[in-house]
Amino acid sequence: GAVVSQHPSWVICKSGTSVKIECRSLDFQATTMFWYRQFPKQSLMLMATSNEGSKATYEQGVEKDKFLINHASLTLSTLTVTSAHPEDSSFYICSARNAGSSYNEQFFGPGTRLTVL
Amino acid sequence: GENVEQHPSTLSVQEGDSAVIKCTYSDSASNYFPWYKQELGKRPQLIIDIRSNVGEKKDQRIAVTLNKTAKHFSLHITETQPEDSAVYFCAASRAAGNKLTFGGGTRVLVKP
Numbered sequence: 648g649a650v651v652s653q654h655p656s657w658v659i660c661k662s663g664t665s666v667k668i669e670c671r672s673l674d675f676q677a678t679t680m681f682w683y684r685q686f687p688k689q690s691l692m693l694m695a696t697s698n699e700g701s702k703a704t705y706e707q708g709v710e711k712d713k714f715l716i717n718h719a720s721l722t723l724s725t726l727t728v729t730s731a732h733p734e735d736s737s738f739y740i741c742s743a744r745n746a747g748s749s750y751n752e753q754f755f756g757p758g759t760r761l762t763v764l
Numbered sequence: 765g766e767n768v769e770q771h772p773s774t775l776s777v778q779e780g781d782s783a784v785i786k787c788t789y790s791d792s793a794s795n796y797f798p799w800y801k802q803e804l805g806k807r808p809q810l811i812i813d814i815r816s817n818v819g820e821k822k823d824q825r826i827a828v829t830l831n832k833t834a835k836h837f838s839l840h841i842t843e844t845q846p847e848d849s850a851v852y853f854c855a856a857s858r859a860a861g862n863k864l865t866f867g868g869g870t871r872v873l874v875k876p
Contacts, residue, residue, distance in 0.1 A: 751857040755807040
């Protein structure tokens with residue numbers, strides 16, 4: 648149980664294009680999903696909190712118009728990196744919180760490695 | 765907001781020895797403290813967690829202790845094996861639905 652999938656696992660794109668990353672909870676409902684960014688040999692940096700049916704909450708310093716988040720159902724959240732540039736290259740990981748849990752147990756997706764040329 | 769500090773940043777142990785990683789947190793309202801293990805290029809995996817109503821929790825070779833008064837918690841790995849080599853992250857969180865704040869991570873190397 649508590650499986651989270653992420654698609655694609657890796658993507659290479661040209662500078663200026665947009666890339667969409669999907670995060671799905673496969674066997675549980677997730678009212679809240681989180682999007683993280685991780686640079687090599689560093690910790691996970693929370694970008695935004697995605698709540699089903701409402702606008703995402705972005706962390707300080709994260710551009711909401713650049714990193715568009717949609718959480719249209721209890722099992723799917725998407726992150727779109729708009730007008731990507733080489734500095735957006737990173738490992739993006741989502742996590743999902745089990746709606747049935749009273750504590751903040753989060754389960755992570757396998758991550759998406761984005762390379763912007 | 766919450767601030768979590770983790771030490772050491774790297775830890776090298778001989779196979780069979782114990783490893784201890786320590787974390788401190790700043791928000792006294794935090795009540796959930798998970799530990800994640802991340803292998804290179806892979807997702808963080810929840811290995812153990814502890815809630816504020818208990819002081820210690822054990823799962824086979826892994827144990828976590830929590831001192832709410834001092835606001836610190838620790839991960840203990842006994843009888844370490846080469847497959848324990850990975851990066852370990854501690855985290856802290858308030859009530860359900862709130863974000864996790866992660867420590868900086870500890871790179872553990874178990875030498876055979």
